Amino acid sequence: MSKGGGGTDRLPRALYERELFRLQTELVKFQEWVRAEGERLVVLFEGRDAAGKGSTIKRVTEHLNPRVARIVALPVPTERERTQWYFQRYVENLPAAGEIVLFDRSWYNRAGVERVMGFCTPEEYRRFLRQCPLFERMLVEDGLLLRKYWFSVSDAVQEQRFRRRLSDPTRRWKISAMDLESITRWEAYSRAKDEMFVHTDIPEAPWYVVESDDKRTARINMIAHLLSTVPYADLLQPDLRLPPRPPSTGYERPPRYLQTYVPDHAAALLNQVRSGP
Numbered sequence: 010m011s012k013g014g015g016g017t018d019r020l021p022r023a024l025y026e027r028e029l030f031r032l033q034t035e036l037v038k039f040q041e042w043v044r045a046e047g048e049r050l051v052v053l054f055e056g057r058d059a060a061g062k063g064s065t066i067k068r069v070t071e072h073l074n075p076r077v078a079r080i081v082a083l084p085v086p087t088e089r090e091r092t093q094w095y096f097q098r099y100v101e102n103l104p105a106a107g108e109i110v111l112f113d114r115s116w117y118n119r120a121g122v123e124r125v126m127g128f129c130t131p132e133e134y135r136r137f138l139r140q141c142p143l144f145e146r147m148l149v150e151d152g153l154l155l156r157k158y159w160f161s162v163s164d165a166v167q168e169q170r171f172r173r174r175l176s177d178p179t180r181r182w183k184i185s186a187m188d189l190e191s192i193t194r195w196e197a198y199s200r201a202k203d204e205m206f207v208h209t210d211i212p213e214a215p216w217y218v219v220e221s222d223d224k225r226t227a228r229i230n231m232i233a234h235l236l237s238t239v240p241y242a243d244l245l246q247p248d249l250r251l252p253p254r255p256p257s258t259g260y261e262r263p264p265r266y267l268q269t270y271v272p273d274h275a276a277a278l279l280n281q282v283r284s285g286p
Contacts, residue, residue: 025225032232033072040073040109042241047106049153052235053115056160057198058188059170061221065160065228066111069235073109082113095119095137096144103153116141120205125197126190138208145214155214156238158231159202160221164195 020028043050052069054062070078081102090098096116104110119137123129129137148155162170171192174184191198210216217234221227 019223020225020229022225025229028229029068029232032229032236033068035236036069036232037072038243039236039239039241040077041244041246043109044074044077044107045244049104049106050109050239051104051148051153051155052109052111053117053155053157054111054113054160055115055117055121055158056219056221057162057167058191059167059174059184060160060162061224061227062113062160063183064224065219065221065231066113068228069111069232077107078109078111080111080113095133096140103148116144117205117209120209121198121201122187124201125194126187138205141209142211142214145209145211149213154239156235157214157216158219159206159216160219160227162221164192166222168192 042048054066056062066080070080083098083102086098099112099116102110102112116137119129119134120141124134145155171184171189174180206216219227219231
């Protein structure tokens with residue numbers, strides 16, 4: 010099996026959290042610039058299963074306005090969608106002016122899992138490789154900002170993450186039989202990715218590879234790079250001040266017994282701790 014890894018030392022948590030907060034603050038400024046200028050931004054997150062795409066998307070959007078920045082993670086196509094032009098359902102999710110769309114996997118499913126698992130025909134695959142560069146050039150020519158990130162993880166680290174997911178009930182949903190299949194098809198996915206890059210790593214929409222054996226480093230590197238690729242400006246924000254509360258006009262809150270409150274589960278936990286074993 011092939012081994013990945015970028016050789017970067019693991020960031021200390023304090024340094025990571027400090028830099029992440031700084032970058033997230035910049036993302037908020039970036040978001041406001043996109044909204045004010047009417048820009049359209051699409052960010053594609055692709056890569057191996059368990060490569061850290063989802064956790065990076067979470068950090069990117071954590072402090073953003075969901076009305077401006079939205080995540081698109083499309084399910085398996087319906088029978089109707091299977092009869093449409095392949096890119097059609099992705100076009101429906103592209104941003105309007107002042108919006109950011111982050112694709113958690115994208116039209117590149119055809120060049121990856123569909124190609125390796127036999128979910129598309131050889132002709133459909135070849136058609137995708139022909140049309141994809143044309144499609145992306147049209148998007149860029151129309152003024153859309155397109156950024157494509159490939160998250161690269163070594164086989165050893167991927168296996169470790171799969172094992173953790175299998176044993177963690179809060180993350181068990183993140184792994185499926187299809188994901189586990191990627192272990193036995195590692196080299197097939199590698200060849201598919203290499204061929205995909207040959208055809209779709211174009212000057213108008215290049216691929217950017219994110220080494221993600223260390224998730225902290227991957228998140229920091231990806232966000233910093235995204236911000237560096239767009240000449241956004243820190244817009245002057247309006248001077249907002251809290252107004253003084255007006256004097257009471259005699260309003261009285263209804264008695265608590267007239268409303269249904271959720272049970273105080275937190276208090277029950279505290280009592281349980283105080284009472285001891």
